[in-house]
Amino acid sequence: MEADAAKFIGAGLACFGMGFTALGLGYMFAQYLAGALRNPSAADGQFGRLIFGFAVTEALGIFSLLIALLLLFAV
Amino acid sequence: MEADAAKFIGAGLACFGMGFTALGLGYMFAQYLAGALRNPSAADGQFGRLIFGFAVTEALGIFSLLIALLLLFAV
Amino acid sequence: MEADAAKFIGAGLACFGMGFTALGLGYMFAQYLAGALRNPSAADGQFGRLIFGFAVTEALGIFSLLIALLLLFAV
Amino acid sequence: MEADAAKFIGAGLACFGMGFTALGLGYMFAQYLAGALRNPSAADGQFGRLIFGFAVTEALGIFSLLIALLLLFAV
Amino acid sequence: MEADAAKFIGAGLACFGMGFTALGLGYMFAQYLAGALRNPSAADGQFGRLIFGFAVTEALGIFSLLIALLLLFAV
Numbered sequence: 001m002e003a004d005a006a007k008f009i010g011a012g013l014a015c016f017g018m019g020f021t022a023l024g025l026g027y028m029f030a031q032y033l034a035g036a037l038r039n040p041s042a043a044d045g046q047f048g049r050l051i052f053g054f055a056v057t058e059a060l061g062i063f064s065l066l067i068a069l070l071l072l073f074a075v
Numbered sequence: 076m077e078a079d080a081a082k083f084i085g086a087g088l089a090c091f092g093m094g095f096t097a098l099g100l101g102y103m104f105a106q107y108l109a110g111a112l113r114n115p116s117a118a119d120g121q122f123g124r125l126i127f128g129f130a131v132t133e134a135l136g137i138f139s140l141l142i143a144l145l146l147l148f149a150v
Numbered sequence: 151m152e153a154d155a156a157k158f159i160g161a162g163l164a165c166f167g168m169g170f171t172a173l174g175l176g177y178m179f180a181q182y183l184a185g186a187l188r189n190p191s192a193a194d195g196q197f198g199r200l201i202f203g204f205a206v207t208e209a210l211g212i213f214s215l216l217i218a219l220l221l222l223f224a225v
Numbered sequence: 226m227e228a229d230a231a232k233f234i235g236a237g238l239a240c241f242g243m244g245f246t247a248l249g250l251g252y253m254f255a256q257y258l259a260g261a262l263r264n265p266s267a268a269d270g271q272f273g274r275l276i277f278g279f280a281v282t283e284a285l286g287i288f289s290l291l292i293a294l295l296l297l298f299a300v
Numbered sequence: 301m302e303a304d305a306a307k308f309i310g311a312g313l314a315c316f317g318m319g320f321t322a323l324g325l326g327y328m329f330a331q332y333l334a335g336a337l338r339n340p341s342a343a344d345g346q347f348g349r350l351i352f353g354f355a356v357t358e359a360l361g362i363f364s365l366l367i368a369l370l371l372l373f374a375v
Contacts, residue, residue, distance in 0.1 A: 019139065023099040025099060
């Protein structure tokens with residue numbers, strides 16, 4: 001396999017990182033929403049923590065996208 | 076393996092990213108709907124957060140589609 | 151591997167994206183139906199949101215189908 | 226690998242899409258039946274939505290079958 | 301890899317589709333039986349829906365079997 005071919009397969013594999021990140025985010029928001037609908041008066045107080053958890057999780061998906069784009073255009 | 080062949084396999088692998096994103100979205104909407112049917116009066120107040128979570132999760136699936144389309148047509 | 155062979159394997163891999171989307175949709179409808187049977191009077195009010203969630207999730211499966219068909223017939 | 230060999234492996238991979246679709250359908254019917262046995266009087270009113278969810282989910286499995294048959298006989 | 305070898309690997313991969321279908325069916329019957337044992341008087345009324353759900357889910361497993369048999373004997 002040449003180096004050019006390996007770049008493209010690597011970019012495809014990097015999409016797994018985005019997919020699993022989205023699965024984790026989906027689970028996080030799902031449980032927050034389920035809890036917020038059970039106890040709506042407390043939901044506002046926990047929203048800041050949801051945003052914090054979302055930001056650090058989404059970052060990993062963005063890192064996967066960065067690797068995919070670096071593989072396609074930079075290296 | 077030539078570079079052209081690797082592009083097509085990479086595009087196929089990128090579809091895993093879309094699939095796992097859809098799995099995460101399905102889980103998020105599922106838990107929201109289950110909670111909303113248990114406590115319908117609070118459902119409207121949490122709908123904005125569902126949309127926020129949906130948007131940032133769907134973005135990761137769109138990034139996977141972007142990688143797949145870049146592999147097929149751009150690089 | 152030649153480019154023609156890689157197209158066919160890529161199309162097969164793209165079917166994983168459709169399968170995981172269907173798994174997510176199945177979970178979404180499952181939780182909606184379970185909730186609707188527990189509280190039937192609220193089911194009509196949440197049906198619009200089910201349709202919204204269904205549409206944005208199904209879109210990711212259709213994107214996978216698009217990649218598979220592009221691999222077979224367009225590139 | 227020659228193109229003919231890749232078609233057969235691609236058709237085998239496409240069966241994963243059907244399998245995961247069946248898993249999603251199984252979950253959907255399971256939760257509907259569990260709910261209907263808990264509250265049989267409401268089951269008839271939600272049956273139309275079950276059929277709707279079944280149809281749009283089954284479609285993704287049929288798309289996978291389409292890709293597999295295209296790989297075997299059309300391309 | 302020659303085309304004959306790929307047929308046999310493709311037929312093996314197609315069995316995953318049957319396996320996941322069986323997992324979905326197992327879950328469906330499990331939840332029906334759990335519900336029917338909790339409320340036996342309602343079990344007869346939902347049996348028709350169980351058969352309907354079983355038939356459409358089993359179909360996806362039969363499609364996988366079809367692909368496997370086509371790979372072995374027809375193409």
